[in-house]
Amino acid sequence: LLEVRKMEEAFLQEQQRKQARESLELHGLGAQTASSSPSSSSGNHQTEAREKTTDEKSREQDEKQREDGDFDAIVSMLMSQDMKRFDDLSENLEHLEREAANAEADAMALGVMMGEELLRDDVEHLTEALLAAESLVGQSPSVEGGAGRH
Structure with missing residues (x-):
């Protein structure tokens, strides 16, 4: 039971870190789009912003896949522990x-x-x-x- 709580806490901490990263990326993305506004006439800034957004999207997808894998691992661990229970067996x-x-x-x-x-x-x-x-x-x-x- 203690292991389950530790895993749940680790999962919650990971979710909090993810939310913090997402909020930072959103604020950073807002600053990047402001720098690539019509006032800056350079096309390089716009292509760089596009490249950064595609990089961010790929990172987000990789992170989501990793989180899904972590979640699946936690669920599998909890299910295996539940299968070993023998309380209320009668x-x-x-x-x-x-x-x-x-x-x-x-x-x-x-x-x-x-x-x-x-x-x-x-x-x-x-x-x-x-x-x-x-x-x-x-x-x-x-x-x-x-x-x-x-």
């Missing part, structure tokens, strides 16, 4: 057992519902077959009537 186990029992009950209910649906489909199929057979019998010439005529 409560977690009981919760998982309840979840497993609920999932089993849901599976049973789904099985019953699927069985009922299969029975309904079978009854419908048999009903349709009986109706089709009765309609065929009603349409065909009577076997009894034909035998009596001979």
Whole structure:
């Protein structure tokens, strides 16, 4: 837990340093753009200002990537520490057992519902077959009537 706090403090300090650098760069960038205003007619100043802004942008991107890497490292470290915890293990186990029992009950209910649906489909199929057979019998010439005529 102490290591976690140290890492959090280091991360916060790094963020504060980053914010301080950004504010300095913004103030420095404002001074550079003022020197490249229309009053200074030299084109070299403008190209230098553009080069500086592209350099600053690339530095900002590099710094952001580094900070993202640092953040990922901290998160990974915290997750690995969390995985090693064993406090409240019995409560977690009981919760998982309840979840497993609920999932089993849901599976049973789904099985019953699927069985009922299969029975309904079978009854419908048999009903349709009986109706089709009765309609065929009603349409065909009577076997009894034909035998009596001979």
